[in-house]
Amino acid sequence: MKKDLGVVQAVYPMPVLMVAAYDENEKVNVMNVAWGQICDMDKIILFIGEGKRTWLNIQASKAFTVALADRAHMDVADFFGIASGNRMEDKFERTGYHAVPSDKVHAPIIEEFPVVMECELLEFLHSDHVDGVVGKIVNVKAEESVLAENGKVDPAKLQALMFDQFQNGYYLTGEKVGQAWNAGAGLMKK
Numbered sequence: 001m002k003k004d005l006g007v008v009q010a011v012y013p014m015p016v017l018m019v020a021a022y023d024e025n026e027k028v029n030v031m032n033v034a035w036g037q038i039c040d041m042d043k044i045i046l047f048i049g050e051g052k053r054t055w056l057n058i059q060a061s062k063a064f065t066v067a068l069a070d071r072a073h074m075d076v077a078d079f080f081g082i083a084s085g086n087r088m089e090d091k092f093e094r095t096g097y098h099a100v101p102s103d104k105v106h107a108p109i110i111e112e113f114p115v116v117m118e119c120e121l122l123e124f125l126h127s128d129h130v131d132g133v134v135g136k137i138v139n140v141k142a143e144e145s146v147l148a149e150n151g152k153v154d155p156a157k158l159q160a161l162m163f164d165q166f167q168n169g170y171y172l173t174g175e176k177v178g179q180a181w182n183a184g185a186g187l188m189k190k
Contacts, residue, residue, distance in 0.1 A: 013162030013171065016069040016077055019046055020099065020108045021057035028092045028099045028108045029053050032081030034163040036066070039134065044119060046133045050126060053085030058133055062121045063105035066135075067113035071159040071172055076112070078170070104139045114143040115153055115160075 014034040021029060031054040035047035044066060048055045058064045069077035076095045083091050092099070099108035104118040119135030126132075148154035156174040164171055 009165040012164055012166065013173075014165060016161035016163050016170065017046070018067040018069055018077060018080060018110060018113055019048070019054050019064055020067070020110055021054055021064040022061045022106065022108060023053075023057045024060050029057050029085040030080045030092055030110060031085070032069070032077055034081075034165070042137045043122065044117065044135050044137055045125075046135070048131065048133050050124075050131050055124075055131075055133065058121055059124070061106050063102075063107040064119050064121065064133070064135060065102060065105070065107045065109050065116050066119060067110055067116040068158065069161045070114055071161065073112050074161060074170055077161060109141065114146045114158060116141050
């Protein structure tokens with residue numbers, strides 16, 4: 001029997017995304033975003049509230065990067081979620097991490113995170129119920145250490161973090177339990 005839990009953000013898992021953009025002075029800011037998702041073959045949506053430092057920076061630069069946080073960098077990824085760029089001027093500098101300019105868009109790439117999407121701003125969404133940033137993914141870069149023999153990202157090597165909104169925990173990806181577009185194929189034959 002199921003028990004009522006009330007209103008809970010009951011989507012699991014959620015990604016742990018590091019969103020980076022330059023401000024008007026080319027200063028790097030990074031924000032941890034769990035409420036984000038691919039929304040088309042080459043588009044991503046990030047649910048970032050209007051007025052957040054990252055939102056303002058994306059508005060100014062018209063570009064951003066989105067990196068997948070991994071186990072090796074969990075402490076800094078979490079810090080990027082609890083520290084506000086609006087209240088902490090040296091947020092990025094405190095981490096000792098390194099940023100290099102993207103060669104595809106006007107945004108920083110945080111070198112420590114192994115997979116990054118380089119994105120151009122398409123639009124801001126704003127309604128009574130949602131604020132979002134939609135970007136066009138123009139390129140993805142990945143460290144060779146997280147690639148499989150076929151040249152694609154290997155989730156077991158990546159060890160990407162997942163956010164759990166039930167207990168506010170971080171978990172790892174990696175165990176493959178089936179093949180998409182195949183696991184249910186037997187039911188197609190009925």
